[in-house]
Amino acid sequence: MAAAVTLAQQGVNVTVYEAGKTLGGRARRVQHNDLALDNGQHLLLGAYTETLRLVELVAPDANVWIRQPLTLRTLGGMHLRAPRLPAPFNTLIALLTATGLSTAERYAALRFMLVQQLKRFTLLTDCSVSSLLKQHNQPVTLVDKLWSPLCIAALNTPPVTASAQVFLNVLRDSLVRRRADSDMILPSRDLSALFPEPAAAYVRARGGQIFSECAVSNIVTETNGFSLNRQHYSHVICAVGPHQTARLLSDLPQLGALRETLAQLRYQPIATVYLQYPPSVKLAENMLGLSGEFAQWVFDRSITHAQHGLLAVVISAEGRYRSLSHAELVGQVDQELRAALGTLPAPLWHQVIVEKRATFSCDVGVKRPSQFTPQPDFYLAGDYTDSDYPATLEAATRSGVKCAHFILEHT
Numbered sequence: 083m084a085a086a087v088t089l090a091q092q093g094v095n096v097t098v099y100e101a102g103k104t105l106g107g108r109a110r111r112v113q114h115n116d117l118a119l120d121n122g123q124h125l126l127l128g129a130y131t132e133t134l135r136l137v138e139l140v141a142p143d144a145n146v147w148i149r150q151p152l153t154l155r156t157l158g159g160m161h162l163r164a165p166r167l168p169a170p171f172n173t174l175i176a177l178l179t180a181t182g183l184s185t186a187e188r189y190a191a192l193r194f195m196l197v198q199q200l201k202r203f204t205l206l207t208d209c210s211v212s213s214l215l216k217q218h219n220q221p222v223t224l225v226d227k228l229w230s231p232l233c234i235a236a237l238n239t240p241p242v243t244a245s246a247q248v249f250l251n252v253l254r255d256s257l258v259r260r261r262a263d264s265d266m267i268l269p270s271r272d273l274s275a276l277f278p279e280p281a282a283a284y285v286r287a288r289g290g291q292i293f294s295e296c297a298v299s300n301i302v303t304e305t306n307g308f309s310l311n312r313q314h315y316s317h318v319i320c321a322v323g324p325h326q327t328a329r330l331l332s333d334l335p336q337l338g339a340l341r342e343t344l345a346q347l348r349y350q351p352i353a354t355v356y357l358q359y360p361p362s363v364k365l366a367e368n369m370l371g372l373s374g375e376f377a378q379w380v381f382d383r384s385i386t387h388a389q390h391g392l393l394a395v396v397i398s399a400e401g402r403y404r405s406l407s408h409a410e411l412v413g414q415v416d417q418e419l420r421a422a423l424g425t426l427p428a429p430l431w432h433q434v435i436v437e438k439r440a441t442f443s444c445d446v447g448v449k450r451p452s453q454f455t456p457q458p459d460f461y462l463a464g465d466y467t468d469s470d471y472p473a474t475l476e477a478a479t480r481s482g483v484k485c486a487h488f489i490l491e492h493t
């Protein structure tokens with residue numbers, strides 16, 4: 083949709099085919115009776131400049147999110163809040179004044195950030211996040227309280243395999259450039275209504291077409307372009323998920339090596355456990371860290387979406403929770419919430435959504451394909467394509483915008 087909006091803005095007649103009923107892919111609305119849930123809680127950062135720009139382009143007057151300075155609070159643990167000061171002082175002071183960290187832990191975190199800044203957040207050779215933290219003598223307790231949750235939240239990959247360079251890219255872009263980059267942005271409408279639906283309206287208003295429930299089954303080259311869904315197109319931007327891409331390339335013989343690259347990607351899940359408590363249940367913040375065995379973060383949908391009493395618990399990356407049934411997982415998460423929040427009434431209903439391939443696993447040495455392929459006029463967009471960023475809305479958006487700009491500049 084980022085590519086489609088960028089092309090439509092310049093007067094190009096675009097057509098979008100979407101296999102699903104609801105626009106949004108891995109960031110979409112999931113209907114629960116008359117309640118609009120999401121397939122997962124999405125947190126954006128101020129550094130997501132392209133995503134934020136495009137949301138504002140297609141929905142300029144809408145109040146679509148809650149924006150606040152970086153705040154990390156773990157129940158019974160750490161509390162860190164960035165003051166409104168220029169970067170990097172805002173994050174350095176946030177670390178220095180964090181509660182729930184010992185003085186030694188605070189200085190270790192500060193030292194780590196200052197050393198990375200001196201090295202411009204660049205490694206000569208990539209390594210895992212765990213080994214980078216070990217090289218910099220980060221105390222195990224600090225890793226558990228701060229770095230590991232940040233790594234899992236940002237890369238959706240456990241620190242033992244996660245790419246330290248991508249982790250440093252995220253720290254660089256969100257913490258030390260501009261103050262606003264570290265802002266946390268929580269959507270206050272469902273994810274389909276946040277961007278893809280207003281984007282579709284924007285594209286249609288400029289003569290483009292959006293077809294949902296309309297999968298592309300194959301793509302064939304023909305003179306001056308491609309044939310797909312019995313129509314001729316001069317260019318194709320293939321923006322399906324990485325595990326869905328290879329099948330669509332099978333009639334494009336020049337892309338054999340690309341299919342092999344895609345086959346090597348590993349994936350990480352994300353589970354979201356929605357628990358509807360009576361409307362009086364409310365958290366002190368819209369998002370809190372948890373230190374139970376499974377539950378990692380809890381989001382209060384009453385603050386963001388006026389869905390009173392609805393808590394959404396997020397569990398990112400692979401873990402033992404995958405061996406539990408949904409009923410067992412709900413029971414476990416409910417217990418962990420009780421341990422963290424104190425007495426809670428019984429939940430009225432629950433819904434579990436597990437995205438098995440939420441993101442590619444952002445491991446050391448992962449090979450991400452370029453947006454530009456050996457097949458002329460055929461491009462790839464998506465969070466898995468070459469980027470400084472892990473699999474995020476911003477990586478997906480930037481790749482789409484990049485493909486669109488290339489097409490606009492070369493036709």
Ligand SMILES: Cc1cc2nc3c(=O)[nH]c(=O)nc-3n(C[C@H](O)[C@H](O)[C@H](O)COP(=O)(O)OP(=O)(O)OC[C@H]3O[C@@H](n4cnc5c(N)ncnc54)[C@H](O)[C@@H]3O)c2cc1C
Pocket residue numbers: 099100101102105106107108109121122123124125126296297298299321322323326330352353354437439440441463464465466473474475476478
């Ligand atoms: C639970 C969860 C939580 C997340 N949390 C965050 C977060 O907090 N912050 C963040 O930045 N990112 C987060 N992400 C990641 C983010 O959602 C993804 O990086 C982003 O949505 C990927 O977008 P994409 O366009 O690359 O791919 P997708 O969203 O996967 O889009 C691909 C689209 O192609 C369609 N498609 C597939 N095959 C075909 C076909 N043959 N024909 C037509 N259409 C087809 C699919 O239906 C889909 O709509 C999260 C992801 C999940 C699942």
